[in-house]
Amino acid sequence: MRDAIEFQDVHFAYPNRPDSLRGIDIAVRAGSKVALVGPNGAGKTTLLLMCNGMLRPTKGVVRVGGVPVKYDARSLREVRRKVGLVFQNSDAQLFAPTVRQDVAFGPLNLGMEKDEIKEAVERALHQVGMNGYERRPPHHLSGGEKKRVAIAGVLAMDPEVLVFDEPTSALDPATAEEVMDLLDELNHEGRTVLLSTHDVELAYRWADEVVLMENGAVLRHGSPEAIFSDTALLHQARLKPPAVLDLYRELSDRGLFKDETPPRSALEFTDLVEGLAGDQRSHDSCGAIHIWDAAGVDSTALETLLSSGAVTRVGAMGTRAKQRASEEGIVPDFTYGVIDKCLLRAVAGEDSLILTSGGMLAHTRERIDTYAMESGREIGIRTVETGFLGRRSTGPEAPARTKDQDGRSKNEIAPDCEQSGREDNINGMAG
Numbered sequence: 126m127r128d129a130i131e132f133q134d135v136h137f138a139y140p141n142r143p144d145s146l147r148g149i150d151i152a153v154r155a156g157s158k159v160a161l162v163g164p165n166g167a168g169k170t171t172l173l174l175m176c177n178g179m180l181r182p183t184k185g186v187v188r189v190g191g192v193p194v195k196y197d198a199r200s201l202r203e204v205r206r207k208v209g210l211v212f213q214n215s216d217a218q219l220f221a222p223t224v225r226q227d228v229a230f231g232p233l234n235l236g237m238e239k240d241e242i243k244e245a246v247e248r249a250l251h252q253v254g255m256n257g258y259e260r261r262p263p264h265h266l267s268g269g270e271k272k273r274v275a276i277a278g279v280l281a282m283d284p285e286v287l288v289f290d291e292p293t294s295a296l297d298p299a300t301a302e303e304v305m306d307l308l309d310e311l312n313h314e315g316r317t318v319l320l321s322t323h324d325v326e327l328a329y330r331w332a333d334e335v336v337l338m339e340n341g342a343v344l345r346h347g348s349p350e351a352i353f354s355d356t357a358l359l360h361q362a363r364l365k366p367p368a369v370l371d372l373y374r375e376l377s378d379r380g381l382f383k384d385e386t387p388p389r390s391a392l393e394f395t396d397l398v399e400g401l402a403g404d405q406r407s408h409d410s411c412g413a414i415h416i417w418d419a420a421g422v423d424s425t426a427l428e429t430l431l432s433s434g435a436v437t438r439v440g441a442m443g444t445r446a447k448q449r450a451s452e453e454g455i456v457p458d459f460t461y462g463v464i465d466k467c468l469l470r471a472v473a474g475e476d477s478l479i480l481t482s483g484g485m486l487a488h489t490r491e492r493i494d495t496y497a498m499e500s501g502r503e504i505g506i507r508t509v510e511t512g513f514l515g516r517r518s519t520g521p522e523a524p525a526r527t528k529d530q531d532g533r534s535k536n537e538i539a540p541d542c543e544q545s546g547r548e549d550n551i552n553g554m555a556g
């Protein structure tokens with residue numbers, strides 16, 4: 126896979142200061158999710174500011190898409206179109222009198238035509254779920270809303286790479302989770318995401334790769350498991366291990382685990398612990414996961430399912446799904462880590478529902494299938510009927526809901542689990 130950004134022997138010193146970066150050599154693969162972690166003053170922000178040419182190395186080379194960054198105004202415009210940088214403090218990024226003007230700033234600077242700008246602004250605000258806020262002054266928005274508008278500002282230029290300095294700092298836990306869900310969605314669209322964070326829990330469960338920095342240098346670049354399992358390394362960087370790994374290590378030290386792969390999530394951890402219980406494992410009592418395409422127009426089947434009481438928890442994955450949940454008057458229980466949380470409910474014998482759309486539909490099914498196969502559990506996947514999907518070219522009008530002999534719509538019924546991960550596509554309409 127090609128590299129989105131490469132740093133080769135990059136050094137940097139602020140005026141009259143010692144080196145803040147001391148020979149950085151890393152490559153960020155295109156399409157990956159990379160977390161920069163390290164203590165205060167390690168050089169994370171300084172490194173991120175190099176990604177789109179906001180800072181110029183005093184020595185060494187930064188490459189974007191294989192091409193060395195040049196620092197004349199024209200080359201910088203081109204680099205900033207490819208690499209969008211979202212600052213830690215949204216107030217430092219938002220300055221126009223209205224949200225619309227703020228998001229339009231980048232495309233305007235790129236010299237885009239008026240119509241193109243309008244379209245880019247609408248698309249970007251829609252992507253972050255902030256359509257309807259166009260006329261609002263950014264400084265009147267909440268922290269989470271400001272962050273979304275700042276993200277829209279870079280998305281309006283349709284960058285291949287998104288760089289975030291501490292994307293969740295100063296956000297409440299639920300808003301932070303929603304922002305991370307948005308980042309995942311953008312990554313699913315094929316964009317590379319590089320972020321800095323102090324949050325080891327976030328870095329451990331989210332990242333494909335972790336770059337651990339200290340004192341202007343890279344201490345280690347590797348998998349989250351390798352980095353966060355190395356206690357001495359974490360101590361050197363003044364970081365704590367993620368809670369799930371800490372528990373795993375304590376149990377390993379008591380001889381309960383030997384060569385198992387360290388867990389990265391509550392789901393993996395509970396599976397490992399349950400494995401210790403041997404025969405007491407509850408193979409046969411798993412629940413099903415219902416999936417509803419949030420881009421569908423007909424919500425009758427959804428209402429039927431929800432009012433049947435069969436579903437104990439609802440998760441909304443992605444901006445479209447969250448908007449749709451709000452339109453349908455549904456308050457989701459899960460807005461981040463949705464699939465794992467629903468798998469946990471399924472293993473506990475409960476049915477849950479995931480609202481999602483687009484490429485996330487296939488991803489959801491694949492993830493459930495993989496888990497079912499690897500764990501040997503039988504978890505049913507049910508597609509809730511959505512009616513005609515506007516974005517499809519093949520569908521005519523909404524098909525009538527099928528009824529069983531008792532006259533109930535089929536998705537009201539929670540039959541026993543299907544085979545591992547096998548999809549029970551109720552009305553023959555895969556999303």
Ligand SMILES: Nc1ncnc2c1ncn2[C@@H]1O[C@H](COP(=O)(O)OP(=O)(O)OP(=O)(O)O)[C@@H](O)[C@H]1O
Pocket residue numbers: 139140142145163164165166167168169170171172
């Ligand atoms: N504008 C600046 N002028 C002078 N020195 C700076 C400036 N910004 C950062 N530094 C110095 O550069 C070094 C790296 O700082 P940087 O902000 O990149 O670290 P960081 O890892 O992002 O820290 P934090 O986690 O606290 O945000 C520090 O020693 C800091 O004092």
